[in-house]
Amino acid sequence: MLSIKNLHASVEGTPILKGINLEVNPGEVHAIMGPNGSGKSTLASVLAGREEYEVTEGAVSFKGIDLLELSPEERAREGVFLAFQYPVEIPGVSTTNFLRTAVNQVREHRGLEALDAVKFLSLMKEKMKLVEIDQKLLSRSLNEGFSGGEKKRNEIFQLAMLEPTLSILDETDSGLDIDALRIVANGVNQLKTANNATIVVTHYQRLLDYIVPDYVHVIFNGRIVKSGSKDLALELEEKGYDWIKEEVAGTVL
Amino acid sequence: MTISTKNSPKEAFLEAIANGLTPVKFTGIKDRAISLLKEEGLPSNKAEEYKYTQITKKLEGAISNFSEAAPAQLTAERVANEQIPGMDADVIVFNNGRFAPELSQWDQEDFRIAPLSLVAEEAEAKGFGKIAKLEKDPFTVLNTTMFQDGVFIEIPDGKVLKKPLVLLSFNQSVVGQTIFPRVFINVGKNAEITLIEKIISLDDEAYFLNDVTEITVAENSHLYYYKVQDQNRQAIEVSNFETDIHRSGTFTSAVISLQGGMIRNNLSLNLLDSNCEGNMYGLYLLNGKTHVDNHTNVDHIKPHSESNELYKGILADQSRGVFNGKIFVRQEAQKTNAYQQNSNILLSEDAILNTKPQLEIWADDVKCSHGCTAGQLDEEALFYLQARGIGKEKAKGLLLYAFAGQVLEHIKNDELRDYCTQQVAERLGSEF
Numbered sequence: 001m002l003s004i005k006n007l008h009a010s011v012e013g014t015p016i017l018k019g020i021n022l023e024v025n026p027g028e029v030h031a032i033m034g035p036n037g038s039g040k041s042t043l044a045s046v047l048a049g050r051e052e053y054e055v056t057e058g059a060v061s062f063k064g065i066d067l068l069e070l071s072p073e074e075r076a077r078e079g080v081f082l083a084f085q086y087p088v089e090i091p092g093v094s095t096t097n098f099l100r101t102a103v104n105q106v107r108e109h110r111g112l113e114a115l116d117a118v119k120f121l122s123l124m125k126e127k128m129k130l131v132e133i134d135q136k137l138l139s140r141s142l143n144e145g146f147s148g149g150e151k152k153r154n155e156i157f158q159l160a161m162l163e164p165t166l167s168i169l170d171e172t173d174s175g176l177d178i179d180a181l182r183i184v185a186n187g188v189n190q191l192k193t194a195n196n197a198t199i200v201v202t203h204y205q206r207l208l209d210y211i212v213p214d215y216v217h218v219i220f221n222g223r224i225v226k227s228g229s230k231d232l233a234l235e236l237e238e239k240g241y242d243w244i245k246e247e248v249a250g251t252v253l
Numbered sequence: 254m255t256i257s258t259k260n261s262p263k264e265a266f267l268e269a270i271a272n273g274l275t276p277v278k279f280t281g282i283k284d285r286a287i288s289l290l291k292e293e294g295l296p297s298n299k300a301e302e303y304k305y306t307q308i309t310k311k312l313e314g315a316i317s318n319f320s321e322a323a324p325a326q327l328t329a330e331r332v333a334n335e336q337i338p339g340m341d342a343d344v345i346v347f348n349n350g351r352f353a354p355e356l357s358q359w360d361q362e363d364f365r366i367a368p369l370s371l372v373a374e375e376a377e378a379k380g381f382g383k384i385a386k387l388e389k390d391p392f393t394v395l396n397t398t399m400f401q402d403g404v405f406i407e408i409p410d411g412k413v414l415k416k417p418l419v420l421l422s423f424n425q426s427v428v429g430q431t432i433f434p435r436v437f438i439n440v441g442k443n444a445e446i447t448l449i450e451k452i453i454s455l456d457d458e459a460y461f462l463n464d465v466t467e468i469t470v471a472e473n474s475h476l477y478y479y480k481v482q483d484q485n486r487q488a489i490e491v492s493n494f495e496t497d498i499h500r501s502g503t504f505t506s507a508v509i510s511l512q513g514g515m516i517r518n519n520l521s522l523n524l525l526d527s528n529c530e531g532n533m534y535g536l537y538l539l540n541g542k543t544h545v546d547n548h549t550n551v552d553h554i555k556p557h558s559e560s561n562e563l564y565k566g567i568l569a570d571q572s573r574g575v576f577n578g579k580i581f582v583r584q585e586a587q588k589t590n591a592y593q594q595n596s597n598i599l600l601s602e603d604a605i606l607n608t609k610p611q612l613e614i615w616a617d618d619v620k621c622s623h624g625c626t627a628g629q630l631d632e633e634a635l636f637y638l639q640a641r642g643i644g645k646e647k648a649k650g651l652l653l654y655a656f657a658g659q660v661l662e663h664i665k666n667d668e669l670r671d672y673c674t675q676q677v678a679e680r681l682g683s684e685f
Contacts, residue, residue, distance in 0.1 A: 048640050051632075076642035088637040092655030101651065102641040109642070141655075158641060 001026050001197055002067075002166055007058035008222075009046045015056070016042045018222035024166070027194045031208055031233060032201045034219035035241040040201045041085055043219070044170040047199075048082035049075050062166065076102075077109035079165030079196075083155040083172050090142040095154060096124070098142055099161055106162055127160040131187040149180035156187040167191075168199045173207035185210030205237035218244055262312045263294040265319035266431075270398055273320070278373040279397075282382045286397035295391050305575045305607045306517050306546040308392075311489055315429060315459045315514070321399065322430035324348040325455055327423055332356050335421055335453055340668035342449070343414075345404065347422040350434035350464070352404045363414055369403040369435060376405050381437045384467035385495040390519055392491040396433050396465040403435030410441035410471070417447035417666055424462055424488065425455035434464040440474050447477040447666055452484055459487035459514070468496040470504060472526075478506040479669055483676070484513040486541060491517045500526035507664050509673050510537040510545045511680065521550040524558040535564035536660040538680050539572030539604070546575035553586040562593040565660050567653055567681075568604035576608040578623065584615040593623040598630060598656060650682040657681070 002024040009017040016039050024030055034040050046053045047060065049072035060067040067075060090098070103123075104114040115123065128135065131153045143151050152172055159167055169188070173181055188198065188211050200211055208216075208230060216232040217224045220241070225248050226232065236244075270287060296303035298310060327348050336344065343359035345352065345366065352368060359366065369376055385393045408414065424432055440446055452462070470476045476496065484490065490513060498504050508518055522531045537545045551560045566574040576595045595608050610623035630652055638648035657677050664670040 050636060071645065072636060072639035073642050073644050073648075076640055082640050084637065084640075088631075088634050090631075090634050090637070090652070090655065092658045093651060098638070098641070098643075098651070101647070102638075102643050105644060105647070106642040162641065 001063060003061045005059045007043075007046070007060060008056045009042060009053045010056055011042070011053055016053075016222055017046065019058070020219075020222070020224060022217065022224065024197045024199065026197055028215065029192070029198045029200065029211060029213045031213035031216045031230075032199060032219055033203070033205075033216060033233060033236060036203065038219045039222045040203075040219050041170055044082060044168045044199070044201050047168055048072060048080060073105070076162070077106050081159050081162055081164035081167045083152075083159060083167065083169045085170040085172075085174065087143050087151040087155055089144045089146075091144050093142045094140060095138040095142050099124070099158060102158075103161055123161065127157060130160050130190055131157045132183050133157050148175040149177065152176055152180065152184055153187075156184050160187065160191055165196050166199070167196065168201065170201045171203060172200075173202055173204060181207065182210060205233045208233045220244055220248055261294075262309055262316070262319065263290065266395060266399065267291065269320045278370050279377070279382070282377075282387075282397055286387055286394045289387055289394045290391075290398050293391060293394070295395065302390075302548070305573075306515065306544065308489065308491055308515065308517060311515050312461060315487065315489060316431065316461050317429040319431055321401065322349045322426040322432050322460060324351055324353070325423065325425035327353065327356060327455070329356060331423070331455075332421060335451060337419070337449070337668050337672045339671075340417065340419070340666075342417045342419040344419045344421060347420065347434055349424060349426070350400075350422075350432040350462070351402065359418075360416065363412070363416065364409070364418070365407040367405050369405050369437065372405050376437050379439050380469050380497070381405075381467060384469065384497050384523075385465050385493050385521075389521075390493050392463055392519075393465055393493045396435060396463050396493070399431070399463070400433040400435040400465075403437065406436070406438045408438070408440045408444045408446050411443045412441065413445040414447065417449050417669070420448070420450045422450065422452045422464075423455055424453065424460055424484070426458055426460035429459045429461075431461045431463065434462070436464070436466040438466070438468040440468065440470045440476060442471040442473060444471070444474040446475075448479070449666070449669060450478075450480045452480070452482045452490065454485035454488050457485045457487060459489065462488065462490040462492075464490070464492045466492070466494045470496060470498045470502040472499045473501040475503045476505070477665055478504065479664060479666070480506070480508045480518075481511065481673065482509065482513055482516060483511045484516075486512065486514050486543065488514045488516075490515075491519070493519045493521075495521040495523070497523045497525055498529045498531065501528040503530040505532040505663070505665070507534040507536070507660065508547065510535075510539075511676060513543055513545065515544040517546040517548070519548045519550070521552075522560070523552045523554065524560065525554050527555045527557045529558040531560040532663070533560070533562045533564075534660045534663045536657055536677070537564075537566045537574055538657070538677065539566065539574055540569040542571050544573040544575075546577075548577045548579075550579040551581070551591065553580070553582045553589045553591060555585060556587045556589070558586065559590040560592070563660060563663075564595045565656060566595075566597040566606070567600065567657065568597060568606060569600040571601070571603045573605040574607075576625070577611060578609070579611040580613070580621065580623070582614040582616050582619050582621065587616045587618045589616060589619040589621070591619070591621040595625040596656075597625075597627040598653065599627055600630070646682065653681045654678055
């Protein structure tokens with residue numbers, strides 16, 4: 001589904017990603033871990049199409065399409081979803097209005113009829129249960145005055161509404177207490193099917209107790225330096241990232 | 254009658270007055286105004302109050318005939334087209350500044366209306382000519398010298414108007430003439446009124462609209478005032494709207510500027526006593542070369558009064574926006590709360606914005622704040638919307654619409670709010 005080959009990207013001339021290779025197939029959950037500043041969030045942003053990041057080398061194909069050629073909205077319509085690390089507050093736009101516009105633009109792209117207000121509302125009610133989000137929250141301005149947990153739940157709620165093929169969760173767990181974490185993970189797990197895939201970008205192993213990955217990759221200095229099963233995450237939790245850094249340093253020597 | 258344009262606008266206006274009919278009413282105030290016009294003239298390009306909006310220079314270029322425009326051809330159908338959809342209203346029509354009773358429609362139970370000329374003494378006794386002070390603005394002076402007649406409206410004590418009172422102002426001048434509407438409204442005690450003013454151009458020709466509206470709001474009365482300016486791109490307007498609010502009275506306004514050539518709105522609010530409240534909102538959507546200038550003025554005179562002000566602007570192309578917000582808090586006006594905010598989004602590098610808060614506070618126990626912002630669209634917010642599948646243009650529209658919505662939500666009348674919302678959404682290319 002997703003094939004990343006030798007991806008290099010930089011921000012304002014500074015290289016951040018230095019040759020990422022990754023294959024993601026339908027039904028899989030991939031965890032991407034790594035120390036701060038290793039390039040995890042950059043990878044997530046590049047996949048979603050954030051303009052500040054310049055791809056300098058490599059290729060990304062998604063369902064056979066050259067992803068890097070597409071605008072952020074085209075990627076979203078094709079089925080890429082980025083759950084933001086820092087969801088943006090947008091005063092004056094209610095979550096409901098915003099999502100109705102988004103859902104209908106995505107549906108239009110997929111050749112489906114626009115949902116009318118009634119159908120949209122019933123879809124919303126169904127998905128709200130997944131992340132235990134209150135309707136009152138959704139009629140308020142998007143993320144404005146929301147707590148950290150509410151913002152993250154709102155991200156997963158949007159994920160549920162848009163039904164993407166590839167979900168990228170960028171540090172969705174950071175700042176969440178255990179209850180909020182469970183709710184968010186629960187939502188993600190219920191949305192998992194044999195046809196979609198999830199990339200979980202995280203700094204902490206804790207999230208992976210709830211969203212169990214098929215593969216764990218460690219990014220360090222802009223490259224995936226180690227891949228393994230979910231046990232790798234446990235090892236990282238126990239030993240920290242230093243041994244990886246040493247291993248990498250060793251190979252260079 | 255054609256007045257030559259070899260002279261300055263001031264000379265041309267004075268010539269028009271000399272050649273016009275000698276008014277038999279309001280002679281006292283008109284004489285004072287004429288001598289003020291002779292002495293002070295119209296604002297020069299150095300005048301502080303008009304330095305960003307050079308009306309006099311604009312008039313020199315655009316107006317070829319300084320006499321008053323005659324009434325235009327106006328049909329009932331045309332009037333009907335400009336009604337706010339779904340609104341049951343008392344409608345008063347102005348045709349080139351003159352009251353057109355034959356095209357107006359109102360419930361006689363609701364208020365009293367009369368041409369100013371027929372009730373001159375009564376109007377002067379009730380404050381006409383004293384609310385919008387001649388010394389304050391040269392265009393109040395000009396209107397006072399030039400107006401031939403106007404309208405007096407009186408809302409009786411205790412009357413709560415269920416229907417909004419809509420003033421439809423139709424303007425057209427075939428040869429770039431001038432239009433001088435004059436309105437005086439006396440709102441009695443314990444009354445409530447929604448006043449909506451819609452300024453319309455009948456064609457695309459230039460004209461100069463110089464209107465003065467004076468309103469007294471008596472004790473414990475409430476005035477909602479909304480103005481929608483949707484004029485042609487040549488139109489020049491200078492309006493002076495001034496109101497005296499008496500004890501426990503409230504005033505809420507929203508001035509929505511959608512289109513015009515050069516517009517200057519002077520909105521002045523005198524909170525004469527304790528427990529008064531004034532809320533002023535404004536939205537200007539500017540493109541092309543449109544120039545809109547909002548000067549507001551709130552005067553807190555006694556203790557315990559409150560004012561809130563929010564003006565927002567979206568500026569595209571080579572448009573220009575000006576905001577100047579004066580707040581006076583007199584020495585006696587302790588415990589005043591006064592807030593002011595002006596926020597702008599500039600969509601083009603060629604758009605110009607001049608914004609200036611002006612606070613004069615003489616009391617020491619008050620809460621006042623002001624702020625102004627000018628910036629581009631929030632790129633992070635734009636990316637967020639795009640990342641959810643919303644196209645870039647649509648996302649921009651949505652963000653701009655949300656920005657504007659924070660003014661529109663203060664329009665209390667549902668039909669008007671819907672109407673303005675739709676107009677704004679169309680302009681910003683987003684529908685909800």
